[in-house]
Amino acid sequence: xxxxxxKVLFITGGASGAGLGQAKLFSEAGCKVVIADIxxxxxxxxxxxxxxxxxxxHAIKLDITDRKAYAAxxxxxxxxxxxxxxxxxxxxxxxxxxxxxxxxxxxxxWVIGVNLxxxxxxxxxxxxxxxxxxxxxxxxxxxxxxxxxxxxGCTPYSVAKAGVNSLMECYYQALKPYGIGVxxxxxxxxxxxxxxxxxxxxxxxxxxxxxxNQKTIEAEGKVxxxxxxxxxxxxxxxKGIENxxxxxxxxxxxxxxxxxxxxxxxxxxTPEGMAKQAELMKQRMEEMRKHMGGKNPFAAAAEAGxxxxxxxxxxxxxxxxx
Numbered sequence: 001x002x003x004x005x006x007k008v009l010f011i012t013g014g015a016s017g018a019g020l021g022q023a024k025l026f027s028e029a030g031c032k033v034v035i036a037d038i039x040x041x042x043x044x045x046x047x048x049x050x051x052x053x054x055x056x057x058h059a060i061k062l063d064i065t066d067r068k069a070y071a072a073x074x075x076x077x078x079x080x081x082x083x084x085x086x087x088x089x090x091x092x093x094x095x096x097x098x099x100x101x102x103x104x105x106x107x108x109x110w111v112i113g114v115n116l117x118x119x120x121x122x123x124x125x126x127x128x129x130x131x132x133x134x135x136x137x138x139x140x141x142x143x144x145x146x147x148x149x150x151x152x153g154c155t156p157y158s159v160a161k162a163g164v165n166s167l168m169e170c171y172y173q174a175l176k177p178y179g180i181g182v183x184x185x186x187x188x189x190x191x192x193x194x195x196x197x198x199x200x201x202x203x204x205x206x207x208x209x210x211x212x213n214q215k216t217i218e219a220e221g222k223v224x225x226x227x228x229x230x231x232x233x234x235x236x237x238x239k240g241i242e243n244x245x246x247x248x249x250x251x252x253x254x255x256x257x258x259x260x261x262x263x264x265x266x267x268x269x270t271p272e273g274m275a276k277q278a279e280l281m282k283q284r285m286e287e288m289r290k291h292m293g294g295k296n297p298f299a300a301a302a303e304a305g306x307x308x309x310x311x312x313x314x315x316x317x318x319x320x321x322x
Contacts, residue, residue, distance in 0.1 A: 001087075001137075001138045001181055001241055001242065001244070002242050004026060004029040004030050004031050004087075005029075005030035005031075006030060006031075006032065007030070007031045007032070007085075007086045007087050007137075008031070008032045008034070008077065008081045008083060008084070008085040008086055008087065009023075009026055009031040009032065009033045009034065009085060009086075009087040009088075009089065010034045010036065010077060010085040010087070010088050010089070010126065011023055011033065011034065011035055011036065011089040011091055012036050012037075012062070012064050012089070012090055012091050012092035012118070012122060013036075013037060013091040013092030013093060014033070014034070014035030014036055014037055014046070014089075014091065015035050015037035015039065015042035015043045015045070015046040015059070016037065016039070016042045016045075016046070016192065016193055017190065017192030017193055017194060017230055018091055018142060018187075018190050018192055018230045018233060018234075019035065019037070019089070019091040019092065019230075020035070020042075020046055020230060021229070021230025021231040021232075021233055021234040022089055022091060022230075022234045022237065023035050023046065023050075023057065024049075024231055024234070025231055025234035025235060025237075025238060026087075026234070026238070027050065027053070027055045027056075027057060028055075029238065031087065032056040032057075032058075032081050033050075033055070033056070033057045033058070034057070034058045034059075034060060034077050034080070034081070034085065035047075035057060035058075035059050035060070036059075036060045036061075036062040036064070036073060036092075037059075037060075037061065037062065037092070038061065038062065038063050038064075038092070038200050039200065040061055043059040043061060046059065047059050058076075058077075058080050058081070060073045060076055060077075064092050064114065064118035064121055064122065065113050065114060065117060065118055065121065067121055067125070070121050070122070070125045071125060074125050074126060074129060078129075083133055083135070084126065084129035084130055084132075084133050085126065085130070085137070086130070086133075086135050086136065086137040086138070087137055087138045087139070087140075088122060088123075088126050088130070088137070088138075088139045088140070089139075089140045089141075089142070090118070090119040090122045090123070090139070090140070090141040090142065091140075091141075091142045092114065092118060093114060093115050093142060093194065093197075094110065094111055094114045094115065094194065094197035094198075094200070094201070095111065095115075095154060095157045095194055095195075095197060096110070096111055096154065096156065096157065096198070096208065096210055096212075097153055097154050097210060097220070097306060097307040098153070098154075098208070098209055098210025098211065098307060098308060098309055098310075099152065099153065099209075099210075099308070099309050099316055099317075100152040100153075100155040101316060102209030102210060102309035102310065102313050102316050103155055103156060103209050103210075104207050104208055104209045105207075106204075106205040106206065106207040106208060107156050107208050107209060107210065108156045108159075109205050110156075110201055110202070110205040111156035111157055111160055112156055112159060112160045112163075113205075114160075115157065115160035115161065115164065116159075116160040116161075116163040116164055116167070119141050119164055119167065120167065122141075123139070123167070123171060126139075127139075127171070127175070127180075130178075130180060131175075131178050131180070136178065136179030136180055136181075137179070137180045137181070138180065138181040138182070138183070138241055139168075139171065139175070139180060139181070139182050139183075140182075140183045140184070140185055140237065140241065140248075141164050141167070141168050141183075141184055141185070142164075142185045142187070143161045143164040143165050143168070143184050143185065143186045144157070144161040144186055144187060144188075145186050145187065145188050145249070145251075145257065146158045146161045146162075147161030147162045147163075147164060147165040147186060148162075148165070148186065148257075148258065148261040149260075149261050149264075150162070153307050161186075164184065165184055165186070165247075168182055168183070168184040168246070169184070169246060172246050181241070181244050182246065183237075183240055183241060183244075183245055183246060183247070183248050184246060184247050184248065185233075185237050185240070185248045185250075186247055186248065186249050186250075187227075187228060187233055187249075187250050188227070188228070188250070188251070189223070189224065189226060189227030189228065190224070190227040190228050190230060190233060191224060191225055191226070191227040191228060191229055191230065192224055192227070192230060193221070193224070194224060195217050195218075195220035195221045195224055196217065196221075198212055198217065208310065209309060209310055209313060210307075210308070210309065210310060211305040211306070211307075211308045211309060211310055211311065213305070215304040215305060215306075216301075216304055216305050216306040218304070219300065219301035219303075219304035219305075219306040220301060220306050222300070222301065223298065223301050223306075228250060233250055236248065236250045260284070263280075264277060267280070
């Protein structure tokens with residue numbers, strides 16, 4: 001897809017962070033944008049920005065884990081803009097950091113519920129409507145490099161993002177006959193307020209095995225602030241859509257990153273490979289330390305308790321960050 005003029009675009013998590021960056025860029029490219037978000041304050045702030053721009057943007061408060069609310073939002077889009085969206089960006093996400101062995105059922109239910117089931121809800125809600133409309137279109141889901149590289153310090157997140165990667169590849173194959181393109185955006189760190197996601201965590205899923213308090217939230221925010229600017233990320237996404245790439249990796253050398261990930265899986269499949277992988281990990285950790293001048297960017301966050309188990313879980317072995 002290269003012409004975005006007049007296209008109706010629905011973005012989850014569209015009122016802040018990566019979603020807002022997408023809304024800004026694609027609005028400027030000519031899209032009629034619907035921003036859906038769970039936080040009304042973020043929606044209000046975003047709409048103030050777009051009203052100043054006199055841009056055709058509509059806001060919907062939406063919990064993407066609520067399927068009835070999702071269907072109602074889809075109906076609202078058709079009422080406001082006269083058709084289902086031709087473009088869907090599943091961007092909303094949450095995260096939580098802590099040792100895998102400290103994870104609770106609720107940690108998995110919340111993180112996977114938003115990051116994977118929320119994406120599935122978007123696909124099942126909108127794909128039939130897009131097909132029936134017969135206008136083709138484009139769908140993007142925001143995953144993460146964590147979907148390729150399992151990390152035990154954010155296990156539910158890694159699991160969810162691996163699922164998103166697989167989900168979008170399946171839809172990439174399935175939707176070609178309908179003229180609907182599919183991409184999966186897999187960034188590393190982004191300068192967003194995703195560290196505030198804990199404020200939207202449902203009360204019935206509040207039980208966590210991870211250390212979460214004001215200090216850890218602020219520490220994670222400082223780590224996130226070092227990430228990529230959301231609008232810059234949206235520019236990379238736009239180019240990837242224009243090139244119709246399935247996986248869009250915002251990295252100077254995406255092939256090297258993915259080869260490392262795939263090589264890891266191959267190595268884990270044999271005894272010889274296991275030993276080889278252990279040595280490769282040592283080498284790459286040393287390369288990272290040299291690249292960062294011997295500094296650990298997560299040290300301060302770890303000192304604040306970010307990525308650690310809840311204090312009362314005394315059977316968890318202490319680790320140095322996520």
